[in-house]
Amino acid sequence: MxxxxxxxxxxxxxxxxxxxxxxxxxxxxxxxxxxxxxxxxxxxxxxxxxxxxxxxxxxxxxxxxxxxxxxxxxxxxxxxxxxxxxxxxxxxxxxxxxxxxxxxxxxxxxxxxxxxxxxxxxxxxxxxxxxxxxxxxxxxxxxxxxxxxxxRLLPGVMGAASSGEDESFETGLLEYPHYTRPVEWEGRTIPEVLRSGDHARIARWRHERSCEDTRLRRPDLWDAHGERSGPSPSGARRRK
Missing domain, CATH: 3.40.1280.10 (SPOUT methyltransferase, trefoil knot domain)
Structure with a gap:
């Protein structure tokens, strides 16, 4: 269709x-x-x-x-x-x-x-x-x-079916920040956790950054997310 x-x-x-x-x-x-x-x-x-x-x-x-x-x-x-x-x-x-x-x-x-x-x-x-x-x-x-x-959400438009799943607003949170090579640029380094190869740690870090950035930048989304999800995850305390 x-x-x-x-x-x-x-x-x-x-x-x-x-x-x-x-x-x-x-x-x-x-x-x-x-x-x-x-x-x-x-x-x-x-x-x-x-x-x-x-x-x-x-x-x-x-x-x-x-x-x-x-x-x-x-x-x-x-x-x-x-x-x-x-x-x-x-x-x-x-x-x-x-x-x-x-x-x-x-x-x-x-x-x-x-x-x-x-x-x-x-x-x-x-x-x-x-x-x-x-x-x-x-x-x-x-x-x-x-x-x-x-x-962009139509079948076959994005390269992979999962490409949009972690993007901002899909889960009620802003997306986590991204980095790519070079590892160091103007004295700024890609966070160590993203270079660790530890996928569980990386997933936790990304979730925590999504929560923190949403809380700071979009308190309206953060409040709505808290109402849907219950208690806030550790590392991202809610503030009024």
Missing amino acids: TFRATVLTLYPDMFPGPLGTSLAGRALEEGKWSLEARNIRDHAQDKHRTVDDTPAGGGAGMVLKCDVLGRAIDAVADERPIFAMTPRGEPLTQGLVREVSSGEGAVILCGRFEGFDERIFEARPVRPVSVGDYILSGGEIPAMLFLDACV
Whole structure:
């Protein structure tokens, strides 16, 4: 089954963009997934191909029209889930990525201007998703982030099936730090434990560093991990 991605955007020429290179690009060439970018403006029905209008109630900017969006979605809707990239959405997580990558694909709606007429979320099964607490010019780059995260989990895309198992967020923790040759660089040496050949020690060290880095850098993840896992492992005491 080929993973099919359809992006609804005002700027279809932005695609595939980075998705046409590296792992995602090679998988695209090999037919492991497909990508179609469709112009929302094609579904406007006036002579000016209008896709936006002023906000009801006043205010700055413009809002994408629900009637145009509805027709754009209806033209591609099938069994695939539909997402809208918006800072008002739920956070994009590795769990959601795994959920989507295990299915038939996705339809992704890219916002622009002040965003979407809210009625599109009431009238169509559109799930709003955010890639972070910041504002971009549009939803195209977030859509690329979403799809890149999904594509790399498709069968045969990464070199080994286990390549993603220890990565950040897969276990609720940040990934442990990595090192490679040279052993010494500018007076800094690869930790001795990683050169010991003792796989049990290495596994313990990696887990402890994952815990410590998560606690220090992402206390929100650390607290959630503690709630799921019970008492914290030794060497990584929880702090409030």
